[in-house]
Amino acid sequence: MTYHPKSEFMNVMMQRGFLADCTDYQGLDEALSKGVVPAYIGYDATAKSLHVGHLMNIMVLRWLQKCGHKPITLMGGGTTKVGDPSFRADERPLLDDAAIADNIAGMQKVFAQYLTYGDGPKDAIMLNNAEWLDGLNYLSFLRDIGRHFSVNRMLSFESVKSRLDREQSLSFLEFNYMILQAYDFLELNRRYGCLLQMGGSDQWGNIVNGIDLTRRVLDQEIYGMTTPLLTTSDGRKMGKSQGGAIWLNGDMLSPYEFWQFWRNTTDADTGKFLKLFTELPVEECERLGALEGSEINAAKIILANEVTTLLHGAEAAQAAEATAREVFEKGGVGDDLPTLTLTGDELGGGMSIVQLIVKSGLAKSGKEAKRLIAENGARLNDEPLTDAGLMVDASQLATPIKLSAGKKRHALVQLG
Template sequence: MNFVEELRWRGMLHDIMPGTEDLLNKGMTSGYIGFDPTADSLHVGHLTQIMTLIHFQRAGHKPYALVGGATGMVGDPSGKSAERNLLSEDVLQHNLESVQLQLQKFLDFNTGANSAQMVNNYDWFKSFTFLDFIRDVGKHITVNYMMSKDSVKKRLEGDTGMSFTEFTYQLVQGYDFYYLWKHNDCVLQMGGSDQWGNIVTGTELIRRKDAGEAYALTTQLIKKADGTKFGKTESGAVWLDPARTTPYQFYQFWLNTTDVDAKAYIRIFTLLEREAIEAMEAEQDAAPHLRVLQKALAKDITIRVHGEAEYEKAIKSSEFLFGNTGIEFLNELNEAEVIGLFEGVPNFKIALSDLQAGINSVDLLAASTAVFASKGEAKKMIQGGGVAINKVKIESPESVYNADALIGGKFLVAQKGKKNYFLIVVE
């Protein structure tokens, strides 16, 4: 497998330094991508870089995943309009450990010569004094060179300016590359297209400091076809941590991809072969309503991130909402998963004491909660057979519900018609 060609046909390649492809074709090459631990989880925006490392390893090369214990303390100005908040050491350490565990799920750390390796730049920066740094690193890169970078220019031209801390980020990242080149024979740094300036600073430092050769490759920044930011939903970022974004929500994010975006994403975010993808594209073009690409995309990536069992649970969750799966399925979910399943669905709270005493359906849906705007409306629709509690049709406006009806001791699910759900949560 040719790494660069693989990125090309998948639509991932953005920039590549001359000589890089020849280098990769000569044999196993060591290369790295950095991940700053700004949160205790990676999100889907990081998946492009994770997939780049996966393809790199599959092509026979040795991938390094660098977690930025040092750079995470500084803040990368690339693509930012304002300076980000600095994290405490305790928070940073927690984030580092969480991100490392996630990265270990994607790469093979026990496959011989090209086994993946995890490194933390805090290991080589923790004893590097400020004076040593400006003498041994800073003297090799001019201020003119640093200010010529787009990431710096945009911030300096903006209203917020840039602190010295963020200004030095490209030197710190550049030294990462130098250190890995010097000690790990790592001759290639990869990243998103917004990282080109920082990466090239590293190649320049290697050249000026030790007359060495190093190379750079960047991938496309992923956007939706309508130009909006990839990986964002109304409720925020889509995380890889199931405690932040449940596997069902994660699955739905990919399943709800537009036809145009699905054609791009299935190449970028899956390991499916070209022939299989092109066959599915033809099938999608012939019958768009079947959403073949979206289903394959959602399945592949949900299994890789969360495992087959969670994928099956996500399927059952969809069938629960849109099919005939019974209410007992909710007993398989924890509280966070139930809340995630009904994200975007109106939620109402009710006191446990109201249910313990017993409450009739009309009062439950139109007094204790606001599923219906009035008792008259509730009564009329119940009499028409169009309302259900826990997927069982309410027989009469006088039907009484108590705590025994609760799912997991916490929830009631109300339905108006087949698709209008309401979650009632007991306090």
Template sequence: MLKSNLLKNLQSRGFINDCTDLAGLDDLLEQTKITCYIGYDATASSLHVGHLMNIMMLRWFQKEGHRVITLLGGGTTKIGDPSFRKTERPLINNDTINTNLASLKSIFSKYIKFSSNFPDALMLNNDEWLSKLNYLDFLRDTGKHFSINRMLSFDSVKSRLQKNDPLSFLEFNYMILQGYDFYKLNKDHECILQMGGSDQWGNILNGIELTRRKNGKKLFGLTSPLLTNSAGQKMGKSLNGAIWLNEENLSPYEFWQFWRNSEDNDIEKFLLLFTEFSVEKIKELTARKGHHLNEAKIILANEVTNLCHGKIKTTEAFKTSQAVFNENIGSNNLPTIEISKEECPPNISIIQLLTMSGMVKSGKEARRLITDKAVKLEGKLINNISGTYEINDFVDPQKLSIGKKKHFNIIIT
């Protein structure tokens, strides 16, 4: 049975998947404050909701007085993490990496308090030390501690090899570099715990073993489960695209709507993972059904959006959703989809409008939705499957709705 309040809280909320020594870590957290970290490569201009579980873990550690490190993978991004990928990750140029890093920094600052006061947090970039390594010295001093036999035994590697998918020497180097990161953070900052998703288990073990071999110190690894919904589908990316954490990639309104439209069976899980309400309050919120559960969904959407985008954007998103629900057309906060005039015929059909906007995947789906009376333009139901519009009608934004949950402004420029 766990003793530390922190691990008991994380376990009761569903954050813990595996740990290299849960009892040992529990004892340590009962006795002292520690330094822990999670690493994030800059493979995109934003993180998505699939990353949010680990960010919340860092947040809980900081709230309990521990020192947290967010490690930006400016160096490892140049190599690419092969974990559970079917193909080698495309290489990213330095300019794109730097742009992505700047965006990630702004996201972390919303969740973690970076200040000179303890418990403080550090935001580091592994390019600061990885780019300075001498390759021959690194192979001699660090590479000798890694067993290829052991690396081949990791599930992330075996799954590639069993399918005869190629695994390059470059990707094997990634595992060594990430392991070196943990060793480096322990050496320079006394970091003893690395956390990450379950797909990072092998990489975490590499760092623990490397540190043990180089200086005999014991480190810990803690992983969170893969984030899935009640249907068992992997989250982070929806059927219509990723649920991004920055508003350049996904508007606060769309972010809010994602949580508001969660399935009933997911509400308790999401409240436990992505809000800071007590477990008891969450159980109370989700115990009732019907319209009371809808109230819980709104609370979920407000809380998660407030953490990610702030109070003002959350209030705007909520008011926009209310206006849309009540058929009040004139809301300027709906996400806007722009269609190029050059791509449009002089008279555009409603089928073309739906498909070109990306709101539906095919003309067949568009026809079905119209037949099912699920499409509205400016609040008016579309009944004519062959209806057309002049493109000049869309010089100003026009609200296009599919069902009760998907609402966008369409503009042709």
């Protein structure tokens, strides 16, 4: 695509690699050049925290605000009760109102780190689609909104087709999801003048539905933009690690572990991730990403520090870097490692090293911990751990002990 945008936001999106597709490049660019554009991304409240897989779109909202526009974070308090079937092999578990409210409160903490919320024209706002979905009258909704949807067309969308092709059940409840998401865009346009919906490229069909519906019902010109689905250079989905999801809430994943995730980026991804997840100038991202050999490690530390500073603050990033140096360069313990604190009651007469490895989060199960020990992947205070039957009692925890799984994952165990 050879389109050269006039607006700062579109320029940033294209230069930094955020743009996968847009329903009308020129029309959106014109709107962005003329004045403040309210734009939204929707988030279903299916967990207490967002994870690294959400971070690209959070950065999109941050850049939108930095370029003088108004971000809307739409929480799916209503749609979470239905479940998005997009590219899922099975139906999502359904949550009650209390669990949804709890999850939204947890996610809100992360957005507050990246966006400025308030009442000003460019301040971000957080909305909940339960505001308009909970009170819908089913018959009125079918008559006024449902009539605009072609079932033939809905069946042709990739997210639905993939389920049907695999002969996996798609409930009527889930089939309704795309109608509700389209209706969100209409209501956001009607209530808040929202002109743009953004999301991952798997949301393209849902976004186009919302644009069509809003044109038909309100005769309004609105736009859609998608970001690429991010995979690492070795083809894995971004944000998945051996230890599970990389959560953005500090109480679910320590700032040190978050920092370490970025420090462990592969060489090939470093430049791309600097452009997407930091605010360093594009030229600097490209210079750092082109470094080779041991020099690329310096670029990865810059990446880890910049990303951690945005989420957890500069102090947390500095502490994480200091701990990493302490742990890896000097073989020390480091006081910012993930820490498991046991009470005397919990420890009792002693606890097996296998249980400690599981409790400290270095393995998901006793079986995995035993395999780690058998394959010489576990260390106790930097010494190889070979005895899966080892018991640890209070006397051995007079000073904290350091457990390691491989070279890069560590935890402290101490008595509280």
